[in-house]
Amino acid sequence: MKTYSATIMIDAPVETIWAILTDAAGYPSWDPWAVKIEGVIAAGATITAYTKLSPRAFPVKISEFVPERLMIWKGGMPLGLFTGVRRFTLTPKADGAVEFTIGEVFSGPLLPLFAGSLPDMTQPFADFAAGLKARAEDS
Numbered sequence: 001m002k003t004y005s006a007t008i009m010i011d012a013p014v015e016t017i018w019a020i021l022t023d024a025a026g027y028p029s030w031d032p033w034a035v036k037i038e039g040v041i042a043a044g045a046t047i048t049a050y051t052k053l054s055p056r057a058f059p060v061k062i063s064e065f066v067p068e069r070l071m072i073w074k075g076g077m078p079l080g081l082f083t084g085v086r087r088f089t090l091t092p093k094a095d096g097a098v099e100f101t102i103g104e105v106f107s108g109p110l111l112p113l114f115a116g117s118l119p120d121m122t123q124p125f126a127d128f129a130a131g132l133k134a135r136a137e138d139s
Contacts, residue, residue: 001107008130015068030132043062044062053119070089072085082113086103089101
């Protein structure tokens, strides 16, 4: 298993943050690594992410969708041979701030074959969280 994550506190309403996270067309305006997201970010939908990290497109299914709390994107190869599971978590705090975490776990029997070609997501996730924070707090 290979895991990456980033967490940040955002001083904005959870509704604002969720609206930004579910606006596929808006990603390139605040996520410095996003080229575009095709599709509608909704429960059970399949979307395709294009990033500056790779020339290939990444189709993912939105497997969990709990408005204003949790969203999970799953992608990879058939039969679980190689899987990426990206989790977006929003945890409202008593002071009105929201703790936001983005994380991804790569797994599967073919992970050793792909591990060397996977980008290090440490900086992209930190940049994603910072971009989301700036966009939400500026809204």
